[in-house]
Amino acid sequence: MSKVKSAILVIPAVALVSWVGYSFYQAYQPAPERFQGQIEAQQYSVSSKVPGRIDEVLVRKGQQVDKGDLIFTLYSPELDAKLEQAKAGEQAAGAMAEQAESGARSQEINAARDQWQKAKAASALYEKTYRRVDALYREGVTAEQKRDEAFTQWKASEYTENAARQMYDMAKEGARTETKRAAQEKVRMAAGAVAEVEAYTKDTKIHSWYQGEVSQVLLHPGELAPQGFPVVTVIDMNDAWAVFNIREDKLRQFQKGTQFDASIPALGESAYRFEVTHVAPMGDFATWRATNSQQGYDMRTFEVEARPVEPISELRAGMSVLVTENATQG
Numbered sequence: 496m497s498k499v500k501s502a503i504l505v506i507p508a509v510a511l512v513s514w515v516g517y518s519f520y521q522a523y524q525p526a527p528e529r530f531q532g533q534i535e536a537q538q539y540s541v542s543s544k545v546p547g548r549i550d551e552v553l554v555r556k557g558q559q560v561d562k563g564d565l566i567f568t569l570y571s572p573e574l575d576a577k578l579e580q581a582k583a584g585e586q587a588a589g590a591m592a593e594q595a596e597s598g599a600r601s602q603e604i605n606a607a608r609d610q611w612q613k614a615k616a617a618s619a620l621y622e623k624t625y626r627r628v629d630a631l632y633r634e635g636v637t638a639e640q641k642r643d644e645a646f647t648q649w650k651a652s653e654y655t656e657n658a659a660r661q662m663y664d665m666a667k668e669g670a671r672t673e674t675k676r677a678a679q680e681k682v683r684m685a686a687g688a689v690a691e692v693e694a695y696t697k698d699t700k701i702h703s704w705y706q707g708e709v710s711q712v713l714l715h716p717g718e719l720a721p722q723g724f725p726v727v728t729v730i731d732m733n734d735a736w737a738v739f740n741i742r743e744d745k746l747r748q749f750q751k752g753t754q755f756d757a758s759i760p761a762l763g764e765s766a767y768r769f770e771v772t773h774v775a776p777m778g779d780f781a782t783w784r785a786t787n788s789q790q791g792y793d794m795r796t797f798e799v800e801a802r803p804v805e806p807i808s809e810l811r812a813g814m815s816v817l818v819t820e821n822a823t824q825g
Contacts, residue, residue, distance in 0.1 A: 528820040532739035532801070534759075536732050536812045539705045540725030545695045547571035549716050554727060558709045566727050569699040569720060578692045585685035592678035611659035618652035625649040707731035710812075730812060736802045737769055737816040743795045748820065749774065754804065757818040762809060769801040769816075 547569030554566055628645040631637035710730040714720055737757070741749050749755075749771050756766040775798040803810075 528745070530739050530741065530745075530818050530820070532737045532757075532799075532816040532818070534735055534810060534812055534814040534816060535738050536730050536736075537707075537734035538710065539707070539729045539731070541566050541701060541703055541705075541727040541729060542723050542725045543569055543698055543701050543720060544722060545569070545571060545574065545698050546722045547574075547699060547720055549714050549718050549720055549726065550699075551716055552712060552714070552727070554709045554712070556709050556712055560703045560705075560707065560709060560729060562703055562706050564703045566701050566703050567714075568701070571696075571699055574692065574696050574699065578689070578696055581685070581689040581692045585682070585689050588678070588681040588685040592682045607659070607662050610662065611656065614652065614656040614659040618649070618656040621645070621649040621652040701726070703729060705729050705731060707733075732810055732812070733806070735807075735810055735812065736772065736800050739799045739801070739816075739818070740796045741799050743797060745820070746774070746797055746799075749799045749801075755801070755818055757801075757816050759807070759810070759814055759816055761811070761814045762807070767807055768804040769818075770804055771799060771801045773800040775799070 548571070550568040550570040552567045554560060554564075560566070625642075625645040625648070628637055628642050632639060632642040707729040708731075709727060711728040712726070713728070714724070714726045720726055739749070751771050751774055753771045755769055755771075757769050758764065758766055
């Protein structure tokens, strides 16, 4: 009986001592480290390739936009003036090309023909004059000098007639093939200038290239927008990820392709599955941390990106993401 009583007293005592010992053991065990990250999302800038004054901004912060939606418009009278200049140059080039194709006007052709006929008649007259003077010279009435002068005038008139005939032929034939081709190329060049200015003019109405939510409106109506300056930014929460800064001694838990469960305090107590998709190839220096009292080394910090395995409803950029050490799975 005394042995039974002793056993009854000893067993609770042993259990109590064991529980106290285990509690002390657990109390002195290092707590798992918790890593905190932040949600980031793809952000796009909506800008114009031409400068101008903001005419209208047709969206506001928080608004959902689709690809192709009109975001803002610009007022640029300078572009309108350049377009008029380009169109005038195109018309002038077209007129020159038409002139080259049509050739000389009928009046110009008639005038060239009359000049040729005039030179032809003069040549015939000088030829007759020479024949008469030559006959008189042979009879000894006229000096040789007179005959030579008449001969020179006759030959000069023939050259003048030939030149007038060539001018008449050129007027009938019109412009050369090379001149016509050059005129046509100038028409193409002028048309290209018009198309360029028209393309710039179209860019005064800026449409979204992306689908997402308007996160910022940086300029408002009446303000000047420089070329390429982001007037509106659009954020795509369907392309979101978490960013963690992990010390290199913990990096083995976050290898590329590793999955882990993390909590997002802003969305409640639920756990969400993430997968590591990128690890920065080069780390930054973090606070110096000694590994023991005799030696130490500078720990580097690497940026780790992890994307949700499945879409997360109500996720917003800037939300905190928490993951506990050793919670990763390969």
